Amino acid sequence: MIRLCSFVAVCLAAGLIALSPGGRADDRKKADPTKAAKADPTKELAAVEKDWAAAQAAFMKAYQEAKTGQERKQVLKEKRPKADSFAERCLKLAEAHPDSPAAIKALFWVLANAGNSDASKKATATLKDSLVARSDLDQLHATLSGVSAYSLAELAPDVAEKVQKHLDHPKAPALLVWVCSATVYGPTPALSKLYNQTVDLLMDKFTDRKELLPLCSLLAMDEDPAWAEKHLRTLYAKNPNDDIRRSAKFSLASVLKNKDAASQPEAEKLFQSVIEELGKNAAKNPIVQQAQAELDDMKVRGLGRPAPEIAGNDLDGKAFKLSDYKGKVVLLDFWGFW
Amino acid sequence: MIPHERSLVNRLEGKPFALIGVNSDQDEEQLKKDLKENQVTWRSFQNQRKAATPVATEWNVRGWPTLYLIDHKGVIHKKWLGGPKNEVLDKEVEKLVLAAEKDK
Numbered sequence: 001m002i003r004l005c006s007f008v009a010v011c012l013a014a015g016l017i018a019l020s021p022g023g024r025a026d027d028r029k030k031a032d033p034t035k036a037a038k039a040d041p042t043k044e045l046a047a048v049e050k051d052w053a054a055a056q057a058a059f060m061k062a063y064q065e066a067k068t069g070q071e072r073k074q075v076l077k078e079k080r081p082k083a084d085s086f087a088e089r090c091l092k093l094a095e096a097h098p099d100s101p102a103a104i105k106a107l108f109w110v111l112a113n114a115g116n117s118d119a120s121k122k123a124t125a126t127l128k129d130s131l132v133a134r135s136d137l138d139q140l141h142a143t144l145s146g147v148s149a150y151s152l153a154e155l156a157p158d159v160a161e162k163v164q165k166h167l168d169h170p171k172a173p174a175l176l177v178w179v180c181s182a183t184v185y186g187p188t189p190a191l192s193k194l195y196n197q198t199v200d201l202l203m204d205k206f207t208d209r210k211e212l213l214p215l216c217s218l219l220a221m222d223e224d225p226a227w228a229e230k231h232l233r234t235l236y237a238k239n240p241n242d243d244i245r246r247s248a249k250f251s252l253a254s255v256l257k258n259k260d261a262a263s264q265p266e267a268e269k270l271f272q273s274v275i276e277e278l279g280k281n282a283a284k285n286p287i288v289q290q291a292q293a294e295l296d297d298m299k300v301r302g303l304g305r306p307a308p309e310i311a312g313n314d315l316d317g318k319a320f321k322l323s324d325y326k327g328k329v330v331l332l333d334f335w336g337f338w
Numbered sequence: 339m340i341p342h343e344r345s346l347v348n349r350l351e352g353k354p355f356a357l358i359g360v361n362s363d364q365d366e367e368q369l370k371k372d373l374k375e376n377q378v379t380w381r382s383f384q385n386q387r388k389a390a391t392p393v394a395t396e397w398n399v400r401g402w403p404t405l406y407l408i409d410h411k412g413v414i415h416k417k418w419l420g421g422p423k424n425e426v427l428d429k430e431v432e433k434l435v436l437a438a439e440k441d442k
Binding site: 069223297301310311312325327328331334336 | 339354355356357359360367372376382384387394396397398399404405406408409410411412413415417418419423427438
């Protein structure tokens with residue numbers, strides 16, 4: 001699995017700053033359950049989403065208007081919109097219209113926005129029962145594809161179990177890849193284990209399938225690089241799809257780049273080969289640019305090379321240099337509280 | 339990360355080891371409070387520099403945390419994106435510290 005740590009915090013902070021301010025949320029749109037039950041579920045879900053967006057926008061505005069770090073922390077603590085009442089509206093509409101496609105979407109909304117709540121437990125239970133248990137693999141595939149899998153991790157064990165009974169079904173590999181996307185960040189040890197088992201299963205039974213493309217980027221950042229390297233080597237060697245082989249090649253090069261000094265020549269060769277494969281005319285291709293950036297980085301900061309000097313000030317404003325610590329092992333940590 | 343880093347620093351006190359941060363917080367006042375609250379005793383560069391590009395930009399850092407492990411001779415030994423498992427980090431650090439001590 002991939003460890004998120006502060007990678008998430010950074011994205012969150014960046015997201016908060018990048019989003020433009022909007023109007024303030026108003027409290028007058030209190031949900032009326034009887035009305036919700038009668039209303040068109042698709043329209044009601046749209047209304048929930050709209051009200052939620054307005055509440056988010058009001059929070060963003062308050063966050064941007066906060067001047068000091070203390071104020072920002074306060075805004076985060078006090079003004080971050082609570083999804084509870086919105087989730088409640090979603091649950092009600094799903095209950096009132098159990099067979100409507102909007103019901104499934106509403107329950108997905110609950111999991112995406114009100115994770116780890118009573119509402120999300122209810123939504124998970126309902127989805128396991130009404131979606132996973134009752135659908136065949138074709139329906140399941142149609143419903144789950146295109147939906148952000150990450151927040152649906154709790155459904156993954158049921159989906160995996162169902163698919164494992166029908167491994168000869170044409171949609172089996174795609175659904176197992178969905179299970180991997182859903183569980184790649186854990187978040188519990190059991191789900192992490194399911195992630196590893198599912199990748200192993202896919203690599204054992206479906207090595208040559210084109211559905212495996214997303215695995216290449218998932219494996220590139222795995223916290224167990226040796227395991228990832230093994231699978232990426234197999235995909236690179238055995239998958240007949242050019243896109244997958246190229247993606248596996250890139251990810252394998254990235255894993256080797258951070259592995260050890262002895263792996264640097266191979267990483268270099270693989271990045272070079274990605275560039276050559278896409279051709280010289282593809283200079284503007286982001287993959288080519290990234291491969292070139294990795295090669296340039298390896299020449300200066302590759303494993304086995306002397307660390308370039310850093311000169312700057314410490315947090316008290318006192319000047320110092322990285323080379324002051326020669327003779328000691330140094331763990332150089334790019335970090336922040338944010 | 340921080341609790342484990344703190345224990346690593348404490349455990350290797352007196353050994354040839356230093357944890358050096360590159361800190362990218364922007365709010366000085368808040369940072370001071372956080373440093374104290376989290377008992378961050380190790381030294382960090384300020385990422386932002388007046389006379390040069392930010393350290394993280396110079397080092398092509400694209401995600402946080404990013405860690406480099408540098409041996410006592412100044413050679414880059416390992417790199418991690420997103421933070422390694424604690425036991426993996428400990429093992430790699432201790433291996434290099436042992437080599438540094440033997441080389442004395």
